[in-house]
């Protein structure tokens with residue numbers, strides 16, 4: 001499933017976090033979004049799922065619906081104090097099929113248990129989500145994505161605060177999604193990991209620094225340019241005139 005950004009600008013109180021980005025994500029393959037802190041990576045994902053409205057430009061899902069997208073937010077954005085069991089949380093991945101108040105049914109329950117087995121947490125099904133470690137919780141969120149069976153998978157820093165073994169297991173799922181020709185887009189901070197597992201990279205610092213094959217994009221010059229761009233940022237980006245120029 002191809003996703004295209006057309007001159008996309010997304011701002012907070014008119015200060016752009018994503019500024020005039022255009023390009024196409026590789027269809028049925030994995031792309032990393034890479035860049036310094038504050039580069040607009042999370043903002044871009046939120047615009048892609050429709051949680052933020054662009055100031056200008058658009059996200060073209062190529063005829064697909066938002067419900068074809070599975071999204072993993074940063075853990076810090078999830079309220080884990082909710083009185084919900086692991087199995088119930090994984091079951092919410094079937095929301096688009098069951099409706100907000102519908103039960104997941106016997107088949108849905110079986111799929112959720114199968115997904116928990118796949119991430120190695122079947123024994124944790126009835127535990128409250130509040131009782132999980134960060135790494136276990138991340139496995140549960142990946143199980144939720146498995147039951148969603150989405151064509152487009154967006155992951156925001158999926159391996160943050162996750163140990164080496166869990167990272168390796170979850171990267172195995174990314175490899176499986178690539179074999180299944182799903183489009184995977186992940187915000188990452190580890191260039192070695194990107195080079196090894198994500199064939200394509202969008203390197204950004206509010207704007208596109210480079211976008212293409214990871215081996216080409218992640219060269220020293222480009223990485224330096226991204227860091228230099230960030231080093232000259234003011235606390236807020238200048239207001240955007242939306243015609244391509246800063247106002």
Ligand SMILES: Nc1ncnc2c1ncn2[C@@H]1O[C@H](COP(=O)(O)OP(=O)(O)OP(=O)(O)O)[C@@H](O)[C@H]1O
Nearest residue numbers: 012013017035036037038039040041042043044235
């Ligand atoms: N809700 C918000 N209100 C105002 N400004 C925001 C908001 N969320 C993000 N920003 C600002 O937008 C810019 C981009 O933030 P964003 O979180 O998208 O960056 P990022 O590349 O994901 O950063 P990091 O690598 O640190 O997670 C930052 O300057 C940030 O302070």
